[in-house]
Amino acid sequence: MPDVFLTSLSRPVVESLGIEGIFIPLEGLIDEYGYNIKKLIEHNETVRPKLTAYDGHIYFLSKYWEGVHDRHVEKMWMNMKWLNNVGMDIPETTEDFYNVLKAFKEKDANENGDSNDEIPFIAHTGWMSSIPNYLMNAFVYYTPSAYVEDGKVKVSYAQEGWREGLRFYKRLYDEELLDNECFSMTEEQAKALASAPTGNRVGCTVSGAISIFDFSDPELLNYKTIPPLTGPDGLKQAPQYNWNPSPYFAITSVCENPQAAIRWVDCQIKDIVPDLQNDDFDWYTLWYGTEGVSWERAEKGEIGLSGEPAKYRWLFSWNEQTNDHLFEGFLLNENVGLKGMMARVKEGYDQEATLYEETIKNYNPYAVDKTIPSMSLKPDENERIAQLSTELSTYYQEMMAKFIRGEADLDNDWDDYLGELEAIGLEEYLKIYQEAYDRYLSTMKK
Secondary structure, rough: OOOOOOOOOOOHHHHHHHHHOEEOHHHHHHHHOOOOHHHHHOOOOHHHHHHHHHHEEOOOOOEOOOOOOOOOOOOOEHHHHHHHHHHHHHHHOOHHHHHHHHHHHOOOEEEOOOOOOOOEEEOOOOOOOOHHHHHOEEEEEOOOOOOEEEEEEEOOHHHHHHHHHHHHHHHHHHHHOOOOOOOOOHHHHHHHHHHOOOOOOOOEOOOOOOOOOOOOOOHHHEEEOOOOEOOOOOOEEEEEEOOOOOEEEEEEEEOOOOHHHHHHHHHOOOHHHHHHHHOOHHHHHHHHOOOOOOOOEOOOOOOOOOOOOOEEEEOOOOOOOOOOOOOOOOOOEHHHHHHEEEEOOOOOOOOHHHHHHHHHHOOHHHHEOOOOOOOOOHHHHHHHHHHHHHHHHHHHHHHHHHHHHOOOOOOOOOOHHHHHOOOOOHHHHHHHHHHHHHHHHHHOOO
């Protein structure tokens, strides 16, 4: 066994090993030696209860982020050049969106002389790039697992709004406004459509960050996000994703000097925003590598993404291989102000600026926070939840595809669908999570 683990781990595994004595409790070490960790706990009151296991101990630490665009990852990217070519405005409702897709399909939106090669809307594998994603939120609050509303744990896929959202998706699918390969398309296949020999064929796509173009492709600059659509019942919302811990650090029982281990990792959780505000870049160099290679200081007078003075500029892209640093392969503390001090890139596509600005403009104003917090489950609960989560997710996604493709009927087969969810164990699934959530709330009150 090593002294520590500094890598992604499973929460159930970490906590079970902690209870067995293989990982040691950290709360005493944090209270005595965790200067930066304690500052983080003071900064965000949910940190300690989210880290706490059901037995009252803390067995792991996690990366921490408050990134602006990470809070709203369900984005719709639309080709604004196509929108201008067909003479239409940014859609505001689901019906407007339908009409835009119709125009993309019928009016040679890419202006290559072929009015039959446009694909109005695609979905594919990738970061938040599959369906139902963005569109479903016009009909029901959507999250892939569970969420909390008025203190009650719920799932999206057992509600009436889910059925109406699927009905809208089926309409797009039937009229080939949604690409009929949407359930199996890979990111590589999507990239092939975007760089077809006759020109880009894609009108819009869902994704946390548009990934179907190389950053050097000027076509990428035509894509901007659109705000959440208003559904037929007036629902207009952008689900807000909050930080939830994922185990990244634990100390084993064979560690001879856990005090040194906790102080070592405490350094990694330092909030470096005050340092950068005072033009102190020592810690930034430890995080992001060599000045002049991976990053550079902003020029005097440059404005950062937040509108405040810029302090630094990345010289690399997040998806670019580099041998100069590990790109956040440590226990970072990404305060919301960190990216706000970033200067724009001098040439080419500026992904960080695009994500930052599009999120603030189109999604922050419609934020709805129903995120279920990260919660510690007892061993029997973990075992049952793992089984139920797999079975429920497999079934509802299988039926989503069947409903959209017309292999099941949204009117005649809906009650049978709900009945099968209950037969699998939806009520038990919600009960376990509700009890865990109630425990979490009691921890918050302490």
